[in-house]
Amino acid sequence: MSGEICFLGLGLGGGSGLSRDRQPERRERWRRGLCVAASRKGSKKKKRDGTAPNGSDSEPVLKDLDVVLCHLQADYDTLAAAVGLAKLWGNEAVVVLSGGSNPAVERFLGLFRPMFPIRSGRSVDPRRIRRIGVVDTVRRDRLGSCADWTVGAGYVEVVDHHVGSASDSDRQGRSASEEQCDICNDRGAITLIRERVGAATTMIVERLMDSQWRLTPGEATLMALGIHTDTGSLTFENTTARDAKALAWLLEQGANQSSVAEFKTPQLNQDQMDVLNHG
Template sequence: GGGAHGSDHEGCNLHGCQCCVVPRDFDVAVCHISTDFDSLAAAVGLARWRSAVTGEKAVVVVPGGEHPSVQRFLALYKQMLPLLFPAKAVDPRRLRWVGIVDNYRKERLGAAAEWPERAEQVAVYDHHRAATTNCDILNPNLTIQVDEVGATTTMIAEMLRDIGATLEPAEATLMALAIHFDTGNLTFETTTHRDVGALGWLMTQGATQRTINEFTHQMLSPEQQQMLNQGLQSLTRQSIHGLTLARVFLESETFRKGMSTVAQDILDLSGSDILILGITTKAKKKDSNEVQLSIIGRARARVDGIDMGEMFRLYGGGGHAKAASLSTKLPAEDAEPFVNDVADVVAGQIQPALMVEEFMNRSVVSCSVQTSMAQAKELLLAHDISGLVVLDDVDKLVGVITRYDIMMAELGNRTETPVTAWVTRPCKTLPPDAPLHDAERIMAEARIGRLPVIDAERKVIGIVTRTDVLRQRHLV
């Protein structure tokens, strides 16, 4: 009978009670809730690594919901990932080791939130810098590894490669997908050479390019398409220092999955530089006035000086400087004002535009209107430049001569003619107080590679080239 212990022995504290001894023999890698590809792939890889180094089986648990793309992947490939294990089947008393990936917050563990405190050992692997200082996961034997790479999966792939592990093609494909997703197919600023190297190794392990292509080109569901259309219709724009900040507030009766994809599409289709998207879901309790508010922030690579990940962490969210999210409960009437408050904080982080006079080249190579095309060519070659500023007799700007103009003069055997016959005029110019984005816009629209900077008297005081603009954009 149960006696003093009770029929199931729960809560028994009798010293030496052998009937209540539970072996610590369970190792588990845990994803975060709303599991994305990086979380799932890193967990699968980590479980494989743990099994290889200990000789004991480790499993993977998805503790609460998946991103729609991940759901679609698992619908097809779940049988090829035998490490997946249901959370409700885990006995926390048996936890020996818990590995946590792409997450450093207890609340994002969902059904597994209490597991770290019950386990003998816990290891956290993340590529978000904030994990080093903001991790709230507790365990006496806690280790945290944070590497600033494009994806947590990159870290795990390197660990597997270093022990000479061999993956199944489905595992390699999943991990390659994760790196592609979290690095924007290797285009995001957070991408490193390590991400490229990890992808290369995964290709040797049998990652399938056809599958990667299928899942990286996401098609919106009808529900997501509806939210996209609503977002584009309700979008409001604000111009700040030459950048466009877009705000979108949406309401939904039910939770909408995959809104991060919708947010990116709104950013792209609206031509905005920064997007703050808020969406509410009604509370499950009919008599409750509370809503669940999710806010997603996105910014283009050209936007400097903002860190949405750091700012969103103040509200319990997180992410990267230009891709972050947060979720909170609040009264329905406070939701839209809160989204606007968040957008205002982001707006306050936008730096004043860099002025042309701050980065223009003041050493301008020029020639007079009497200079021959042959002499102009010699000047271009001597200074290794592609264009010359042409000045009149009082040093005022006349126009610009380029290598193309000289090539045309050579084809016509007219290199002894003066540059005044070939000069491009009227010439596009900039004042010294023009912002960087004006220089970039004029160059793109006029398809030119250089812009003289002139003062009020049309005296040339500097020049801005494509290379100057690219350098300020950190693109060279």
């Protein structure tokens, strides 16, 4: 991104949706903005309302679309977190898969896609994006061609659970997340919420819990899949008590355990079974 400089500053504001008595093991909250220091020769800047400076566009584009992006080769965690954030934002918010999904998610969506507000990226006019969410990643290169959508959006929220270790922070003199996040917005209207939990879905589920949302069984099952797969069903070292509490709430909301067991791993075809059985 030639001629662009990202400025990073510490923001101490609230707005996470978490109850005050819940203190995460580690929380990093930053605000990142993009400042255009220089433009390429021959390029024409556009006004914030979407019109060109010379008024060549017939009328400004109304920003009325809320979008949540999954990362490339979407897994259950990014999909579940995206569906949850879209629910928090309201009925008009849509989820876009930036590019493909893993085999387990592909099989799940082949059966249940109509249950969720998933839209093809080709059907989205980036100029209309009012608010955009990015979940389970802080890297532009994991958003494919959708990465540029964040630059012109009215507001960007990034939610991630991949936090550098304390030893990394001590050794580098700054947190690993500071170096990794490169998602920008030309208004500086971007917030990164990053916490050390087992799944990004957990962070979204906590906000749904605190806001007393009711989930459909399908939504609860998908979010349970997000937590199960990223925590190894609560067995991985990155698992926290928060993940377990979120999963328990999803069961109360109607998450189907048999469906979780069926869909959390990809279904192998006969050739794959032969490889496993016979080497």
